[in-house]
Amino acid sequence: MTQIPIPVSLLTGFLGSGKTTLLNHMLRDPRMARAAVIINEFGEIGLDHDLVESATEAMVLMQSGCLCCTVRGDLAQTLADLKARRDAGEVGFERVLIETTGIADPGPIVQTLVMDPELSTDFALDGVLTTADCATGPATLDAHFEAVQQVAMADRLILTKCDLALPAQITAFERRLAAINPGAPRLRAEHGAIDPALLFGIAPRTESAQAETLDWVAAMPNKRSLPPMSGLKGTNPFSLPQSHGLFSQPATARAQATPLASASHDGRITSQSAQIMHPISPIVFDLWLESLMNSAASNILRLKAIVHVEGMDHPFALHGVQHVFHPPVPLTHWPEGDTVSRIVVIGRDLPPGYLEESLHFLHSRPEMTEHRL
Secondary structure, X not given: OOOOOEEEEEEEEOOOOOHHHHHHHHHOOHHHOOEEEEEEOOOOOOOOOOOOOOOOOOEEEOOOOOEEEEEOOOHHHHHHHHHHHHHOOOOOOOEEEEEOOOOOOHHHHHHHHHHOOOHHHHEEEEEEEEEEEOOOHHXXXXXXXXXXXXHHOOOEEXXXXXXXXXXXXXXXXXHHHHHHOOOOOEEXXXXXXXXXXXXXXXXXXXXXXXXXXXXXXHOOOOOOOOOXXXXXXXXXXXXXXXXXXXXXXXXXXXXXXXXXOOOOHHHHEEEEEEEEOOOEOHHHHHHHHHHHHHHHXXXXXXXXXXXXXXXXXXXXXXXXXXXXXXOOEEOOOOOOOOOOEEEEEEEEXXXXXXXXXXXXXXXXXXXXXXXOO
């Protein structure tokens, strides 16, 4: 019997944005009784005293039934220890929540969860949850690019402290968040309270990815080999030099590219989207994805796509965070006749037109004998 990986949710958000208040409310919900929580002992670990008995304990059983532990070094080891204790019957949990420090970049944690070969068997990233403070959020985005990155990488944006801002201010803040991350649903927490069901079941591991990815793309007008969509990646069908890239800028020019000019940090984040009306050649798609990651992996914050590949009866949902990609999910119940591929990329510090040029490449078709999968 195939073991189902334990879902992991990453809770991030800038200092003072309400992560801990949100987490406390979530953990009091009876539906969260079988959750394990990992917090960073050097960050905002101020969980209420009635929930955590002692910050010096490596692992604490809460009154709610949840398990809490602090990271004392390597996150992978902490997760492995949790899993070992569960297998031994010492503790019981069905999901994991990781609360990051307020200035943390979610990328390395995502990379650990997805790319560690042992962890990825036992744990599966469910989604990145980012808190955004309606009262001080705009000023925070202006002052701290870390906060902008946290917003850009979110699967869900949770608006906090709405009672401390005027309706017009909240509306303007939501527009700004939508410009940074157009596909992430924006949810409001009332004094820190929110239905946990809205925050889970995000991962693109099943056909529920169809609606999730459609919503995301509809909102837009350590190197590791990527999971191949076609099985052809690694070939060189055009007999191109190995240094070949899909972008006209030489590597040195790309490395020296300056951030986009803007009055705020938001301008460092750009979103590009594309629709391809005909099925994409698997060779073209694999070359595009490989070249994009080789050229700008660290600056690609999010990628979501529904891709129709030539020779396939149904499309795939593809989801990536930075250079970490979930395996493609086949959408076997896709509506017949809809063969439009939809791709959205959110990038950081990329020159104007950089992503647009790469997406335009997907419209090309190789002049060669057609390959079938």
